[in-house]
Amino acid sequence: MTTFDTPRAAQKTQARSSGAVPQEVLATEAEYQVVPGVLRTEVPADFGTKDLPRERYLSADYHRLEVERMWSKVWQMACREEDIPNVGDALNYEIVDESIIVVRTGPDQFKGYVNSCLHRGTQLIRGKSSQNSFVCPFHGWSWNLDGSMKNLPCAWDFPQLDKAKLNLPEVKVDTWDGWVFINLHPESSSLDEYLGEILPAHFREMPLKTRFKAAHVQARVPANWKATMEAFIESYHVFITHPQIVNFTGDHNTQYDVFDRHSNRMITLIAVPSPSLGDSVDEQEVVDSFAEFLQTEAPDIPEGKTARDVAGEIHKETFQQIYGVDMSKMSNTELIDAIEYALFPNFIPWAGDGFPIVYRFRPDGDNHMSCIVDVMLMGMCPEGIDPPTAEIHWLDPAPGSDSPDWTQAPELGALGPILNQDMGNLSRVQRGLRASKKDVTFSAYQESRIRHFAHILDRYLADGSEGEA
Known part of the structure; x- marks a missing residue:
């Protein structure tokens, strides 16, 4: 059941968007800030351009194989x-x-x-x-x-x-x-082996153990768990789905990394405009849009500073008051960028504080056409204080809809409307897949994390073993 050829290192000729490149921006900022070294790496991978079979989202037999050979054996x-x-x-x-x-x-x-x-x-x-x-x-x-x-x-x-x-x-x-x-498997590898070396090494520099669960919202989404998760591990969709953030989100020039057999990452620069906007947005407009999103005042950019510097200061001042912690040593990228890791099959922890999110996606019981989504926000806890934890806030479907209204969870703040836009696509995805007469097409680079996870899943389904990336 192999969907892809053996992965190979991404070629230098592999297409990339124009615009600010994460590693160039971080290299410049590292001249005057301490940027975590683990964010200064780039590990692209090429999984080809083959379509994925529609059945992976629609077939009850495919679902049962996932249960038998994957869910029963993964951490x-x-x-x-x-x-x-x-x-x-x-x-x-x-x-x-x-x-x-x-x-x-x-x-x-x-x-x-x-x-x-x-x-x-x-x-x-x-x-x-x-x-x-x-x-x-x-x-x-x-x-x-x-x-x-x-x-x-x-x-x-x-x-x-x-x-x-x-x-x-x-x-x-x-x-x-x-x-x-x-x-669930008595002869599985240890969790340490499953995690590999890279993910734990990266989170030693940006630990989650010191954080606390400030919000935990859970809801049923009328789409296959993979189709739902895949909407959250690429930034290709941002320009159309989230137009209110494109003035300050470097969506199409996001960096995508594949680390090992179970983990990958993306880094999306914030406080830079979408490259699809060209030169139509200046630095002050970036700051104005960022501040409006956070519902705060937008300062003028001081001489010698960048929009990212100012956005970092806005975030720092806002959340130092909320958390009661000192964030003065955090770099711009830790303060504002979307740094999203993923551990196969369904655990999506973000690093830094720009978007301190954790996602989890699971089948809705034995129903492969529906899933349960967990959205958590991880706050920073002052040293010496026992961290609290948020109880689960279950969201029922909105009136007249089969999907929840995420703005009914006020603890999610500005993330609520974003989630509504994301989730609004998913019932259409699931229904459209049923009507489709072709398999599913993915891009070579911007959707390479989806291809990576599909590649891992294929290995599990082929023989029930973890295999290599």
Whole structure:
């Protein structure tokens, strides 16, 4: 089921947009700011130009193969550590038919158990809970936090059972940078191996563990999880879908990097105009548009400063007051740029503070024509303060629509209208794919991250193994 040829390093002749190139801009700013070294790298990859089959978004058989050969074997982000801060705190993580209890069993210890009573299959928890044991609400069978059985009511009536052998089935659990991950496969590689070397190295310079979940909004979107995620890992769509930000967003000259078998990245410069606007927008107009987006006053650009310098100062002053932290040493790129990483299959953490977002995309239960989207905002926490965590805000569909209205989550701020524009395309995508008479076309460079993830997925579906990038 291989869609692409073996990837090869991007050729120097591979087409690029005109306009400000991220590495040239960062090199200039590094002369007067400390720019993280991990942002000064560029790793393009060429996955060819073949179309992808339509069936990957529409076929129930394709979906079942994903469940059998991919979802059952990958590491998946289940929650933040602070979502379950105390011993005994637990939550239910679900993926298709699987339901998993993720529980803190010690100050720095986490376990994962199949969320099903060993009597008649009843779920032991729903949502979040805090207790010193898991008790089935149907007949009272219960288990300790270590998974061992605690109580078997009327044990005299189950002569066939040995209580000592009735431990809850366990799944693998590990943590990275403040996130808790699970893996359903008992013989999977470790999380460290799965992450590879590059992603952890980059986030050591821009850690998420020191942040906190300031907002967490969740909604059902009427589109396949891949079609939905793919709308969020390229900037090609920005010029048409988000016209209100093109005066200060370098969309078509975004840098796309492919690191290894599971991770990639894009860097979109902010406070530069879209190259598709040509020379029609000057530096002051860039600042004015950026300030308007943030709903703040736009200062004049001082002599010797750039629009990016001023935008960085606007962001710094605004969010230092919100967070109560010192951001004086952060570079322009950390303060304002869209720096989006991705870990296969569905975990999308952003670095820096310009857009402190984390996305997650999952099938909607066993429905491959719908998905669940999580949008989180990661705030900065003053040193010495235990980070709070936002509870999930579930969005129902807007009246008369099959999609949610993301502006009904005010905690998302200016991101809400952006998400409405993105999500507004997706029901059209899913419906249009059903009507289409051709396979799906992607660009060679601007959609190379989509091609990369499709390439990884093909390897899983071919033989159930992780393979190489």
